Amino acid sequence: MITKCKILCVVLLTLLSSWFTLVLARNSSIKENNAVVDLIVMVNGSKLGFCSKSMQNCTIQIAPNECLSPPGSISITNNSRISAKNIRASSGDINFMTYVVQNNGCPASLPPGASCTISFSTNASVAFSVSNVTVKGSNTTSTSFNINAVQCAAPTITGVPSPNRQVGIVYNQSNIASGGKAPYSYSLNSGTLPAGTSLNSATGTVSGIPTTAGAFSYVIQVTDAYGSTAIVSSSGTIVNIFPVAAGPSNVIAVPGNSQVTVSWTAPTNVGTGTVTSYTVTYGPTSGTVFTTPGCTTTGSPPSTSCTINGLTNNTAYTFAVTTTTAMDGVNETGPATLSSSVIPTSGLVVSPSTLLLSGIGGGTLRTITVTNVSPNPIIIDSVSSPLPALPGDASVDTSSPTTCNIGTILNPNNSCTITINPGLISSSSSGCTDGITLPTSSTITITGNSGSITANAEAMLLGYGCQYQGGYLFAIDDTTLNTNSIGGKVTMLAANSIMWSPLGVHDSIWGIDNTSTSTLPSPNASSFLPATLKLGQLNCNGKSDGTCNTENIFVYYEGTANYAAGICKQPLSGAGVICTGGANCYTDWYLPSICDLDATTFICPSTQSIVTSLSFLIPSVFTGDYWSSTESLTGAWFENFSSIPPATGSSTNNLQFNVSCIRNLTS
Structure with missing residues (x-):
């Protein structure tokens, strides 16, 4: 009996113990499920932006992601001993629901002491404010913060003037946008583009070939992907092409210790603009290109000398000087004049x-x-x-x-x-x-x-007749400064043979016939056979200025070389052979004018010519017909050295005559 009682007591105690454990576990689960987790919210990760239910005054700034870096965000920390569930931010504000995009980095269950971040942006560049955005999980307290949405910065636009603003020359004016949100579109906000040009709405470039001279003014507007805009204005004057100034004369290079001082005489043929500057470039005499920037002079009038420093001693250099002419804000550069070769040194x-x-x-x-x-x-x-x-x-x-x-x-x-x-x-x-x-x-x-x-x-x-600097000396200028050498002209030791023009036809080229002067060019736009002035051409004294004539011909035929003047624009030795640089290679040859060949036919400014100065070399060296750079009404002038005495004539341009290029002495 006693034994049965003991057994029954043990069973009862076991059942009571199990029931008590089950009740305790059930009560513990009910307590956790009913608990409220406390959250700590910070603005943009800063404790200075600590948000609380009592304050509710924390504000973050948001915008489209590409406009604000880093994006506005809140940092949430679980400050309880149980996990926080399903944390998110919410608001019933229409702007919040329409524009706000949140990147919720909080897990479905945030353990005690852990933190997570929710960042915010907008899906459009709009400005608005939302107060009391709620941060809450399914088992947490709620905390509020404010959102201030801002627009992206508007784009900016910068205009780059066209380097050319002349009738018949390509106009290319760039408008460059930055900021805002690409892609950009461009439109004409106000004003009128130069006649003959148009705006590319995708690139913002105004380009074309102007057809009419005159003032212009226009405003270009850029619009970005958010609809924000910016404007830039452009104005100026489209001018007709004008004759440039000739190159300076008497270019003198004086060497020093790692430097050279270059001086020159201003040109007398200054075209129709104003000479605003001279530019000196240089290169080693061993080559044929002298384009390294040296120095530039400006002023009214600009100085006619400057010094180039930083040169290498015991190296031979050649210097080139060009003239810049301006009209209505447009600059044109004339042909270059070269110096002799000089060597900087110490001592x-x-x-x-x-x-x-x-x-x-x-x-x-x-x-x-x-x-x-x-x-x-x-x-x-x-x-x-x-x-x-x-x-x-x-x-x-x-x-x-x-x-x-x-x-x-x-x-x-x-x-x-x-x-x-x-x-x-x-x-x-x-x-x-x-x-x-x-x-x-x-x-x-x-x-x-x-x-x-x-x-x-x-x-x-x-x-006369001395061979120097690649040719026979036929003209001497003893009027140069007595601290320099004489000037003069030499003609090649050997001739080439070619037609006057590339296709052998007569082309009316601006300002190079025997009646043309630097003030009254002929042919011109109103001549019997009209000529069109091209960019880089000059008004030439056609019968006597071979350098000017040659430049105009070379510009007209766009730099090709398969004709008389084109041959002379190549680097040549005195024998008329193309060369690549060095002491006996010259890059400043030109086709002689008719006065250079024979000063007796026309009224020439000098009596010195190949006929008058080198008669003892005719016809042993100079024989046959030689082209000049001077045009006639229907062709070009030439000199026949085989006749007795030599005779001047005019011929169509398709004949193969001799070409003996000439050049000016350099010192």
């Missing part, structure tokens, strides 16, 4: 390194300048006599107070001089005037500081 610099003098008798006394370009004084030890001796009665003139003498002290940047008198007697005894013998230079050696510094100066007398 003593001699300029010109080779002094050219007139050897036809009674020429100008000319001076060689010796300059100390080192940082220390130099004492002259010796100045030698010319070796070989100067021809004829030419001599060294020592009467100048600046003469370089033994014992002369040259402080840095100081100079002394050596003066050469070419004499009164024609120096045909030098031998080179026979057209065969090459000229000989006389060397004067200057030493300083006990022979540690040496410089050589060269002096050379030239007469």
Whole structure:
């Protein structure tokens, strides 16, 4: 009996224990399910933006994702001992429901102490505010914050002026948008585009070929993908093409220590605009391209000299000077004029390194300048006599107070001089005037500081027929500054043969016939055979200015080379062979004018010509027909060297005549 009682008691106790455990577990589950989780919300991850139910004043700023980085966000932390369920942000505001996009980084169940982030953006560039956006989970407290939605920054637009604003020349004005949201579209907001141009609505470029001269003004509007806009205005004047100024003359390059100073004479043919600047470029003499930027002068009028620094000593350079002419804000650049080759150096610099003098008798006394370009004084030890001796009665003139003498002290940047008198007697005894013998230079050696510094100066007398700088000398200009060499012209040692024009037909080319002047060009737009002025052309003195004529012809035929003037625009040796650079390669040849060939047919500004100066080389060297760059009414002028005496004639352009290019001496 007792045993049965014990067994029954144990069973009852077990049942009671199980029931009690079940009740406790059930009560625990009910407590967790009924608990409310406390959330901590921070704005944009900053504790300074701590939000609470009592404050409810936290605000985030939102916009489309591409306009705001990083996006506006809230950070949520579970501050309870149980997991927070299904946390999300919500609002009944119509703007919130329409425009707000939330990137909910909170898991379905956020463990105690864990954090998550919800970021917000808008699906359009609109501005609005929403107050009391609720943050709540299915078992959490609720916390509110505010949203301030802002529009994307409007796009900006920048206009880039067209480099050309002339009738008949491509106009290309860019309008560049940035900011806002691509893609962009462009439209004409107001005003009128230049006649002949149009706007590309996808790129914002206004382009075309203007057909009418006159003022213009227009406003371009850009609209981005959000509908935001910006505008930019453009205005100016479309002008007719105008004749550019000729290149400067007498370009002189004086070397120094790692530098060269270039000077020139302003052109007399300035076209119809205003000369506003000169640009100097350069390159190694070993090549044929001299386009490295050097220096630019401006002003009214612009300066005619400047210095290029940073050059390499003991390297030969050639310099090119161009003229910029302006009219109504439009700039045009004329042809280039080259210097001789010079070599920067330290110590003593001699300029010109080779002094050219007139050897036809009674020429100008000319001076060689010796300059100390080192940082220390130099004492002259010796100045030698010319070796070989100067021809004829030419001599060294020592009467100048600046003469370089033994014992002369040259402080840095100081100079002394050596003066050469070419004499009164024609120096045909030098031998080179026979057209065969090459000229000989006389060397004067200057030493300083006990022979540690040496410089050589060269002096050379030239007469008609001397071979120099690629050709026979047929014109001498003894009016240049006496601190420089003489000027002059040489004609090639050998001729090519070709038609005057590429297709052998007569083309009426602006301002190059025998009646044309720099003020009254002919042919022109109203001539019997009218001509059209093209960009880069000049008003030429057609019968006498071969450089101008050649430039106009070259521009007309757009830079090709299969015709008379085109050959002369190539880099050529004195033998008329295309070359690639070096001391005997020249890039400034041109087709001679009719006055260059024969100064006796027309009233020419100079009596010097191939016929008058090189008669002893006719017909042994010059024989047959030679083209000039001067047009006639129906063709071009030429010179027949085979007739006795030589005769000038006009021919159609399809004949294969000789071409002997000429060039100006450089010093």
